[in-house]
Amino acid sequence: MFYLFIITRIRSRPLGVVLALAIAAVVADNAHAQHADVLVQTLGNRLATGSADFDSGSWTLGRRVYSSEFGSNWSVNNPGFNALAATSPSMPAGASRLPGNTSLAWDFMPMKIDGVLQNAFYWDGAGSTAAAVDFGALPGPDYEIALYGRNAPVAVDGAASLVAGDVIDVTSSSGALHSHRYLYLDSGNQNAAGPPVDGIYLLSLRMKMNGYDPSQPIYMVLGTPGSTLAALQAAESWVTAWADELAPDFDADFNGDWVVDGSDFLVWQRNFGATNARLVLGDADRDGTVGAGDLAAWREEFGLSIDSFAGAVNGTLPTPAVSVVPEPSGAVLALLGISALARCVRMRLH
Template sequence: MRFSSFLVSFAFFVCTILTATNCWAQLTSPQIGWQTQLSTLAHGVSGMVTILDEDSIQVDNFTYDGGGISVFFYLGMDDTQSSFIAGIPIGPQLKGTTFDGTQSPLVYDLPLGNTLEGLNAISVWCVAATASFGSGSFAAAPGLSADFDEDGDVDGHDFLIWQRGAASGATLSDWQSQYGDVLPNLTAVPEPSGVLIAAMMLLLWISYCRQ
């Protein structure tokens, strides 16, 4: 009986922590789902870049002829040369590899300890020449006007924001018509916290049955 009580208390504690952590992560990642279309400045660069979470991006339909010297994706505060000079590289060296836009989406993570907070632009950046081969500034993708928390989908969290009056100019019909929609190019991945919560609920049920 004591073990069952402990199990119930522990499961409740874990569920509470995981739920709070998940909410905090969403609040600290407002750019999730934001996109930019790379401009074509040199070497045939083009493509669509999407922010997947607070420290990773996805590049779709990327084209680049492999030219230049020491070429990387670089993130900066804005779409300017000075910003990219002081920016952060993401992903491997691009020079020497040809991309024709037919390859699978490219997914890159920031170096450990970095996040996309404050990094609003991306460039295919030639370090040696301090020049951009193509760049763009991230912005909320069109089509999900009811994605009030800007996390890439329309769900119950967005309804709560609307209900609290924090969604300026939006109507309930906007949320209703878009409920369940997800931004294109984003792959839905089950939240680990959701899996763990389900496991905790199973333990609660087992504990109840054993009483």
């Protein structure tokens, strides 16, 4: 199938450079995998992701890792993004439709591998097993990977930061959505100096929509034309195994500053007893109520931050381990006003 598309590239540089690039290319579905889009629905008050598999006709929740290959023009528009209408018979059990006429957007997430925080990683693809996977810095200082949103492209360059994305698309009145956005791999100045280095590139996104908690991080594992299927599969398997640790997803970061600390405790305290609640009100366990279970989650995660979360380890697969989380000190707890909390609880019980 032929696609002729014109991209207006807006680079996020201090002065801003606006370039027009016309590309005519043959774009095919990923030859190494089924055509499975990113399914986005709601579970309670949070966005949830899964697989919209058009080959098998299966729509399921739980999937968070997706792989694809750049074409010879260094762009790819798979996987797409899909949401089912309210009346769809394919709606996964427990899931609900997205609200109608509402923007679905994304953020690029930072990831941590071997203690290094970056929003994009690269592996040369020299291997075919998890033990060979070795993600590191992008091949050059000018490398970027851009996702073209509804309004503008947004790129990541391997920096140690979250990057706010753009809009994927707007849902229909019934909550349905089906959109394919292009990813573009750039070694600098639209690859004018030469093609990108072959290998496997890794991105992380989280889906977001007004009125809902963002999704868990999802991952895009992207191979170049000169990379191998074995390397792509090895990288996808490795990322899948590390999906819960690779990018930050703190349950008790109620104020969204990527640090679990006393400020989050105060959010929980002020909203204790609230119903139909979201993470921003202190609902860490996402049961719709701010209660004791959410305080337990805060205590477990106290002290976590972008800098301190463990991340993933190259060449290995995670093994179950009992982590020791330091308890907040007595001074910290006093500062947070535990006595005031106790009085609040007693008042609600009486």
